[in-house]
Amino acid sequence: MDDFFRPISYDEVYFNDVGKECIDGEHCFAKMITKTSEQIDALSYHILCKVNIIVDPWGEDFSRRKIRECTFKKVTKDSFEAYIKYLKTKERRYLTIARRHQYG
Numbered sequence: 171m172d173d174f175f176r177p178i179s180y181d182e183v184y185f186n187d188v189g190k191e192c193i194d195g196e197h198c199f200a201k202m203i204t205k206t207s208e209q210i211d212a213l214s215y216h217i218l219c220k221v222n223i224i225v226d227p228w229g230e231d232f233s234r235r236k237i238r239e240c241t242f243k244k245v246t247k248d249s250f251e252a253y254i255k256y257l258k259t260k261e262r263r264y265l266t267i268a269r270r271h272q273y274g
Contacts, residue, residue: 178207187227189257197237199227200253215250216242217268224253224269228260245272 183191184198192198198218205212218225220240226232245253249271256264 178205178210180205185254185257187257189254197227199225199257200250201242202250213247215245215247217245217250217253217272219243224249224265224272226265227257243272246274 181204183202183204185200185202186192186196187199200218201216203214203216205214218237218240219242220236222243224245225240245268249268252264252268252271256262256268
């Protein structure tokens with residue numbers, strides 16, 4: 171049975187509201203998880219969502235108090251990359267692209 175067991179290591183990278191890696195104590199809006207073992211090399215992308223809608227940290231309907239109601243949801247790579255561009259540039263078209271590509 172031990173021949174089939176391969177330990178998996180998980181590395182998580184979190185991103186803040188300006189698209190940079192989070193420092194301890196910051197609010198994070200996206201994360202990238204790397205799963206590695208002898209058999210697996212996989213990346214998964216997650217974005218903070220409220221009721222399955224990607225959160226807009228710069229929107230008028232979002233406050234730091236509402237962050238407790240949000241959860242990370244798995245999204246596609248295209249959606250993740252567009253969302254990180256939105257966090258860096260604050261151009262709403264990238265948020266729209268991220269929401270359109272959210273589930274593939």
